Amino acid sequence: MSVQQKTRQAMPEQPPLVRARNFEEVPLGYTPEMAMTEASRCLQCKSPACIQGCPVGVNIPGFIKHIADGAFDKAIGTIWERNSLPAVCGRVCPQEIQCEGNCVLGRKAEPVAIGNLERFAADWDRKHHVCELPTCASATGKKVAIVGSGPSGLTVAGDLILKGHEVALFEAFHKPGGVLIYGIPEFRLPKDIVAAEVACLEAQGVRLECDVVVGRTITVDELFAQGFDAVYLGVGAGLPAFMRIPGENLTGVLSANEYLTRANLMKAYRYPEVDTPIPQGRQVAVLGGGNVAMDSARTAMRMGADKVSLIYRRSRAEMPARSAEIHHAEEEGLHFEILANPVRYLGNDKGQLTGIECVRMELGEPDASGRRRPMEISGSEFVVKCDLAIVAIGSGANPLLTRSTPDLPLNKRGYVMANPETGKTGKKGVWAGGDIVTGAATVILAMGAGRKAADSIHEYLTWGW
Amino acid sequence: MFTIVKREEMAGGTVILNEITAPRIAARARPGQFLILKANENGERIPLTMAETNPEKGTVTVIYMVVGKSTEIFKRLKEGDAYQDVIGPLGQPTHIEPGKNVVCVGGGTGVAVLHPIARGMKKANCDVTSIIGARNQDLLILEDKMRLASSNLHVCTDDGSYGRKGFVTEVLKEKLDAGGVDQVVAIGPVPMMKFVSLMTKEYGVPTMVSLNPIMIDGTGMCGGCRVTVGGETKFGCVDGPEFDGHLVDFDELMLRLRAYAEQERRSHERCKLEAEGAA
Numbered sequence: 001m002s003v004q005q006k007t008r009q010a011m012p013e014q015p016p017l018v019r020a021r022n023f024e025e026v027p028l029g030y031t032p033e034m035a036m037t038e039a040s041r042c043l044q045c046k047s048p049a050c051i052q053g054c055p056v057g058v059n060i061p062g063f064i065k066h067i068a069d070g071a072f073d074k075a076i077g078t079i080w081e082r083n084s085l086p087a088v089c090g091r092v093c094p095q096e097i098q099c100e101g102n103c104v105l106g107r108k109a110e111p112v113a114i115g116n117l118e119r120f121a122a123d124w125d126r127k128h129h130v131c132e133l134p135t136c137a138s139a140t141g142k143k144v145a146i147v148g149s150g151p152s153g154l155t156v157a158g159d160l161i162l163k164g165h166e167v168a169l170f171e172a173f174h175k176p177g178g179v180l181i182y183g184i185p186e187f188r189l190p191k192d193i194v195a196a197e198v199a200c201l202e203a204q205g206v207r208l209e210c211d212v213v214v215g216r217t218i219t220v221d222e223l224f225a226q227g228f229d230a231v232y233l234g235v236g237a238g239l240p241a242f243m244r245i246p247g248e249n250l251t252g253v254l255s256a257n258e259y260l261t262r263a264n265l266m267k268a269y270r271y272p273e274v275d276t277p278i279p280q281g282r283q284v285a286v287l288g289g290g291n292v293a294m295d296s297a298r299t300a301m302r303m304g305a306d307k308v309s310l311i312y313r314r315s316r317a318e319m320p321a322r323s324a325e326i327h328h329a330e331e332e333g334l335h336f337e338i339l340a341n342p343v344r345y346l347g348n349d350k351g352q353l354t355g356i357e358c359v360r361m362e363l364g365e366p367d368a369s370g371r372r373r374p375m376e377i378s379g380s381e382f383v384v385k386c387d388l389a390i391v392a393i394g395s396g397a398n399p400l401l402t403r404s405t406p407d408l409p410l411n412k413r414g415y416v417m418a419n420p421e422t423g424k425t426g427k428k429g430v431w432a433g434g435d436i437v438t439g440a441a442t443v444i445l446a447m448g449a450g451r452k453a454a455d456s457i458h459e460y461l462t463w464g465w
Numbered sequence: 466m467f468t469i470v471k472r473e474e475m476a477g478g479t480v481i482l483n484e485i486t487a488p489r490i491a492a493r494a495r496p497g498q499f500l501i502l503k504a505n506e507n508g509e510r511i512p513l514t515m516a517e518t519n520p521e522k523g524t525v526t527v528i529y530m531v532v533g534k535s536t537e538i539f540k541r542l543k544e545g546d547a548y549q550d551v552i553g554p555l556g557q558p559t560h561i562e563p564g565k566n567v568v569c570v571g572g573g574t575g576v577a578v579l580h581p582i583a584r585g586m587k588k589a590n591c592d593v594t595s596i597i598g599a600r601n602q603d604l605l606i607l608e609d610k611m612r613l614a615s616s617n618l619h620v621c622t623d624d625g626s627y628g629r630k631g632f633v634t635e636v637l638k639e640k641l642d643a644g645g646v647d648q649v650v651a652i653g654p655v656p657m658m659k660f661v662s663l664m665t666k667e668y669g670v671p672t673m674v675s676l677n678p679i680m681i682d683g684t685g686m687c688g689g690c691r692v693t694v695g696g697e698t699k700f701g702c703v704d705g706p707e708f709d710g711h712l713v714d715f716d717e718l719m720l721r722l723r724a725y726a727e728q729e730r731r732s733h734e735r736c737k738l739e740a741e742g743a744a
Binding site: 173174212213240242244249252255257262272275276277279350400 | 489534693729
């Protein structure tokens with residue numbers, strides 16, 4: 001093996017200072033030559049550890065072999081056997097703790113760029129349209145209602161339509177895609193990719209209905225009364241967490257959900273060309289250290305902020321965000337205010353935010369999560385000046401649907417209780433998966449849950465509960 | 466398709482009524498609940514409390530004042546045109562206790578939201594006294610409907626051009642002084658709801674107000690509609706839109722409603738100029 005082959009192909013990217021002011025996608029994608037070179041690094045292990053790391057079990061060495069051979073159509077076909085949203089997953093999966101984290105090459109050098117290769121195969125297919133859509137099994141006459149068109153709902157829809165069931169997909173917003181549309185920004189996941197994935201499902205026969213808030217417009221029991229045989233709940237977590245500290249209702253304090261929904265779903269970054277406004281912070285503080293915090297911070301930068309600070313109570317090593325996002329954010333000039341915890345928001349007489357009083361933290365012994373517990377250093381208060389604060393400290397279970405379904409068993413925190421292997425809930429004919437079961441997690445875990453639920457729903461529709 | 470089957474102009478064209486086809490929503494909606502409407506692809510999601518629902522016909526009706534770009538665009542929709550999106554019914558329905566002595570106070574387009582509530586209360590054998598007001602006679606809406614929905618109707622205008630000259634609170638004070646009022650419902654501009662609530666608090670009469678804070682999704686997901694009620698943060702969209710007027714922090718609400726005032730003003734100006742340019 002030559003030395004050259006051992007080096008991982010770097011992903012071409014927009015330069016940091018250029019991209020920090022536009023909403024175009026940051027990584028530009030591999031060329032076919034780069035993809036083939038990278039694919040040739042794969043050792044084609046006999047018992048591949050990478051597959052173990054994939055929540056939906058994609059045949060990773062299989063599709064990579066096809067790319068190495070230049071058979072890109074076969075590569076995408078192999079991915080589709082297990083993953084209906086490869087263009088999305090190649091971009092937003094935390095590969096470093098999944099497939100790439102398991103790659104044996106990673107023990108001594110850099111792992112194969114599995115995510116970049118998956119993305120390449122999906123993008124190549126979208127550009128060339130050579131692959132036929134998989135064919136659906138003959139109609140079973142069974143009807144399934146899927147509530148929520150995010151990653152888990154889309155996965156269930158894709159799996160069940162292939163098995164010959166009638167599938168209706170209900171979305172509360174006016175556009176399908178869930179968090180892929182309202183949450184993840186354009187520069188990380190272009191919205192036309194999500195639209196293309198949904199269009200693919202519709203072409204296969206999935207009936208999509210937007211503007212339907214299940215729990216309000218129609219209830220789960222009414223869906224059964226209308227002839228649906230099974231219902232899958234993939235509604236997401238959907239309740240923003242706030243700090244619950246003084247001054248949180250000053251104008252200029254927004255949940256990340258609101259800020260990102262304005263920017264992504266409503267396209268407010270194009271205001272006034274579109275009608276929805278978005279606060280234009282000059283000095284922006286983002287609270288949190290996860291992917292949502294990074295997305296918010298990087299959006300604020302692109303909205304023209306002079307300075308964006310990320311306030312996080314632990315240290316950089318504990319940040320839950322995908323490492324590529326932290327790296328990208330840093331390159332773009334994000335200022336890290338780590339080991340700091342907000343104690344109150346400061347405002348002026350017009351009720352507008354002017355700053356956040358924080359206290360310095362230090363790390364103590366590991367807590368239940370295994371991460372070192374942050375503790376306040378008394379007397380260390382300081383102020384972060386800002387005119388916009390974006391709260392990205394997680395989310396809780398939105399009770400809107402569950403309250404209208406009283407016989408659906410929930411846990412103490414309001415999440416739906418579902419069997420982790422099948423997605424079955426305590427209500428007959430109802431499955432659930434994704435963030436409404438696990439709490440806020442990743443796109444691919446929601447897809448994994450959708451896959452298991454789809455198998456279980458198919459079994460139920462074929463054999464009974 | 467959320468088609469407009471009936472369109473009316475009120476208050477000299479400053480207030481518009483739209484009856485819209487939305488069978489699923491009409492079948493479930495109850496007084497006090499609201500909708501989110503979006504006119505077109507680039508449009509804003511605007512929350513409006515329903516003025517009427519007709520489950521048989523499968524329609525819902527909203528009545529709104531033209532205050533900014535989005536309502537200006539709504540205004541331009543004609544009968545036969547459609548909203549791209551209508552979402553609902555959202556929020557909690559009005560809790561109506563039968564057989565009570567109720568005073569319903571409405572100001573401006575708040576009267577449109579008050580009407581189904583007053584009617585529902587009268588239907589539930591409440592003794593409904595209504596007090597409605599506007600800046601002047603031309604801006605007064607739904608007087609006839611409110612008369613039918615009430616045992617007793619008082620009309621006020623700020624300038625005395627019609628009915629009694631003065632504010633709705635003056636008539637309300639007389640009713641409260643006379644005694645026997647079990648509940649007050651106040652719906653209208655925020656300052657009106659604030660002053661009604663301050664007054665009824667002195668008399669110890671429970672008071673319900675209906676709020677319309679800024680929001681996007683209307684399902685509890687964005688948290689933009691935060692309102693402080695009794696020292697606690699509530700979401701207008703899922704906990705409301707109706708709250709105990711004695712507990713609402715109206716001053717904070719007024720500041721929060723102004724969050725995008727400057728952008729809204731500029732958008733509206735631009736929109737009107739474009740229309741003039743096109744004409």
